[in-house]
Amino acid sequence: MLLVDDEPALLVALKQLARSLGHDPILARSGGEALELLEGVDAVVTDYAMPGMNGLELLEAIRHRDDSLPVIFLTAQGSERTAVRAMKAGAYDYVTKPFDVDELGAVLERALETRALRRSNRRLAAERNLGRAVIGESEAMKGVLSAIERLAPKDITVLVRGETGTGKELVAALLHAQSRRAAGPLVRFNCAAIPPELAEAELFGHSRGAFTGATQARRGFFAQADGGTLVLDEVGELPPSVQAKLLRALQEGEIQPVGAGRVERVDVRVVASTNRDLAASARAGQFREDLYYRLAVVEVVIPPLRDRPEDIPALAAEFGRRYAERFGMHDVRLSPELISELKRAPWPGNVRELENAVARMIALSGGGEIPASAFTHPRPAEVEGETEAPPSGTLTLREHLDAIERSMIASVLAEVAGNQSKAARNLGLSRSALIDRLKKYGLA
Template sequence: MRHATLVEAEGAGGRDEADLVAASAPMRRLVAEVARVAPRDVTVLLRGETGTGKERVASLLHARSRRAAGPLVRCNCAAIPAALAEAELFGAARGAYTGAVEARRGFFSAADGGTLVLDEIGELPHALQPKLLRALQEGELQPVGAGRIERVDVRVVACTNRDLAAEVRAGRFREDLYYRLAVVELVVPPLRDRREDVPALAAVLARRLGARFGVAPVRLSPALVERLAAADWPGNVRQLENAIARMIALAPGPVLGPEAFAAAQPRGAGAPSRDAVPTAQGVPTPAGATLRERLDRLERQVIAETLAAAGGNQSEAARRLGLARTVLIDRLKKYGLL
């Protein structure tokens, strides 16, 4: 049996951010690619499904680069309101817009000398893409409302769960920006393609979460590990982490057996429990639930199904639901889907 390899990136936000389990062939290949690319100061595009751990790969790229002593700054492009995106990325002069009572630094300036991780880069407003291209090509930016040009020295690592080449063909993403971002493109495999990693990954997560919850040391039984490794985990590492967190929170002690797996499944996943009653839409709801609780469960179900049908594309899911993207993101956070 091959021993799991735990890759650590000290100084890249701490072990919570940067540990990678690499026992499987796909992950060993990815870690080898990171080792080759990290010291070379090129822009990297990380592509993978939601929850695969792209942010940890980005941390590893930073930690093994010549910029490791510099800042590691993260920006979630999907979480920034379109009206504020330019100021958030490039900064703003005092009085540049209503409420700008003082000058502010943007993400690029904050990352000067280090690495800027642009998460969900496919959600960046189209109007802002030329300015990002200029920052990448020339190392120059102009804060909103400022009459000066600033120079920055930043390595960009962009992350996406979308096929940006397809977005280019559809006219939703600039071709020149895509090629500037994808100097090197690395693919983070989904958990179903790296099942060999699940036992060691589950152990790492259980140890970390147990310490956080004050339940240490947490032990996973062989039968439970077997069940974890056999599951599909469409939400990838993030879903596995959430499941283990629920198991630890609900377990009577530090040893988790196979019964913890079923007990930790959220209501509505799999067979409904005996104390659940069906709603008109078939979404199981605990008996005695209030109307607000029933509506929240139904809304969560609809949002989750729509996001899955849209392939994880938040903009498309928001369009189908008739919501602003920022409103959808608020709902995703509320229901633990982000």
């Protein structure tokens, strides 16, 4: 709770009140000082009349940074016009001085409840936009989700770091979905998937005739993300020549398409992700140090799944629900013994490997409760110098095709109310072939 007033005696009284309510007060004697202390704050109590930046100017600056942060005004008796202006400008509430302790305490409690509700609503809206639940039962992931909620409304560059498969793309999507840019485009650029000689043209665009094969002008990923968020996956793989141009785009908000003599203005928030230690790469001269500091204004580090096994039951249940629905299966459950086995596995491929493993077990099951015997622990990596075995949870091509076929058959059967002859005709199968597949997939 941030308390802002230029009168030391009033600040002491507010501090004592906040502590009596069980809150952690932070004190500021001016609006400028308050703006430097906003990180992690859940409510602001501010006086109106202060030297320099007054309370209304502070409110405007706060709303520009985080419009979900409740601001409570302290106004002198007879200053109703000021209070009305504050409420119209977006203040949560106001209390007249000298304030009644119980009244201010009640307003503070309501403000904090409103803050929590706004965060919850923002998370639910983000989940609806993403079409998936966001799961984080462990303290480590609660910390990550809390950081996302605080950072999303702030239009700053964020670096998301974590091992492959930990969910960096989900964190980037959440940052966009909970930001003021949520209605704008979310554009992804995989820095590791583009040949170095094409990376600049893909990122910044190119004019017609800029190089062999450029038969027409093309907007790059930066221009496509204008007004929204650009996610730079595996940003550590960008070639040095492109790193310099990316730095300019971040610093100046300007890009220059390849072969074009003009500079374009863009309004883009950048979220970068990497599985590397970019700080170490910068120190070793493998990545531009100035670009690293520009990207890592704030770093969000996602812990590996092996360090948060308490997240596995909820993740596995969500994946089970999702793939059972996709494959047209009903009443599919992961047994408690299976969940225990999943919690004991090392998961070198993290959440992505867990998802693949659950999808594989669902696809190969006949429905009902899936036993622990359906799961094979991932094999450890082979000795150094030998090829590492692929994660055992990864679906093979045959398993993917079987899952698709099972889903189609289940869907057609539902459409014809279980009439096998009609289903066989609709699927282009003989009745005997359909019966064989029904037995194979546990649908008989």
